[in-house]
Amino acid sequence: MAIYKLFPYKDATLYSFYPNMNTGIDPILDISNLNIAVDSNPQVARFLTEFVQSEIEDVINNKIKGAEWDATFRCFIATAQGVVEATDVSVHPLAQYWFNGTGTYLDVPQTRDGGNWVSPNFKDSGVKWIESGSDSTNHYITGSFDPTYVAQGGGAWYHSGSDGTLYAVTQSFDTRSEKDLKINAKVVVERWYSGSFDNNGFITKWENSVEFNTNTQIQPVMQFYSVDTNTIYPPQLEFKWQDYKTILTGSATASIVDTTNLVSSLQENPGTFTPQSINRFRFNVAPKYPIPIWTTESQFTGTNYLPTASYYAIKDLETNEFVVDYDTTYTQLSSDSEGNYFDVYMNGLEPERYFKVCIKTNINGSTLILDDDYYFKVVNTL
Secondary structure (H helix, E strand, O other): OEEEEEOOOEEEEEEOOOOOOOOOOOOEEEEEEEOOOOOOOOEEEEEEEEOOHHHHHHHHHHHHOOOOEEEEEEEOEEEEEOOOOOEEEEEEEEOOOOOOOOOOOOOOOOOOOOOOOOOOOOOOOOOOOOOEEEOOOOOEEEOOOOOOOOOOOOOOEEEEOOOOOEOOEEEEEOOOOOOOEEEEOHHHHHHHHHOOOOOOOEEEEEOOOOOOOOOOOOOOEEEEEOOOOOOOOOOEEEEEEOOOOOOOOOOOOOEEOOOOOEEEEEEOOOOEEOOOOEEEEEEEEEEOOOOOOOOOOOOOOOOEEOOOOEEEEEEEOOOOOEEEOOOOOOOEOEEEOOEEEEEEEHHHOOOOEEEEEEEEEEEOOEEEEEOOOOEEEEOOOO
């Protein structure tokens, strides 16, 4: 199985209450609907995120190579408040090219050299966000704002295609739900790849019924880390595809361990990698106390395998959080004549940090986690 992560090359938040302000290098991305007092103007924020088109094409052409795949747009929560009932966040493909800019929130004076609420370019450029219409290939474009409270703007996005395909994807949040954003983006990425419409990135916003709502009880705010964060949580476009291979078929005579009392080791681990590295780890296992049999060979030198229902995960050693979680579809251990193995693309792991490999398997109905100090580090340069 394979997982490959891309990171944005630009992102910014659009604020209706600071319509000319650019936030292209702010460490936070914001979606909100704020009402400071009854009958006050609602204050809405939405954010933009864009990934490099050539990098997307490279993953699909040169890494996935025709395998079944999926793509997920992920953002990681910094703070959240006011999410008191089930409310949807919607993500759409953006319909206009935009400038990233070099501003941060509430710069004094305001930075106005990039995309903002009223313009995808910069203040006084004369270019405005499209209100509605369609492009030359009949992908329908819409924008959403309330002229009672704010000037035209806030982005423009593809709503649907002429074939009726809807491009918006939503995720529901409530008081107790996990607040990380995790959106299936395959439909949109496929259209970027095919050239159906240009890749201008995503726009993320609250659903229409929440934005510009004057009810002071509806004031959700969610802030996510941007690509300019100093944390390990930048947004990402995560590709997963099946590269699983096995010799453990019904006709195979391979030795599959059938005891939880075993010894294991992680091989082909030099301990240090660069973000450009692709490494094939090998995971060796053997019963700790093999049943004695008459043989001319050592019982510890043969090739043993974990059951096919075995998966790997990777944790950040400092935070103890999964950066690659167990996945029954995409992190299954492969096998060949030398044993079990799995490939890791290091580009999705933050450099200058240590990581831990964990293996989960099921033997005779018992779940077993193998994580005996299997560490490595990703560094900027060797």
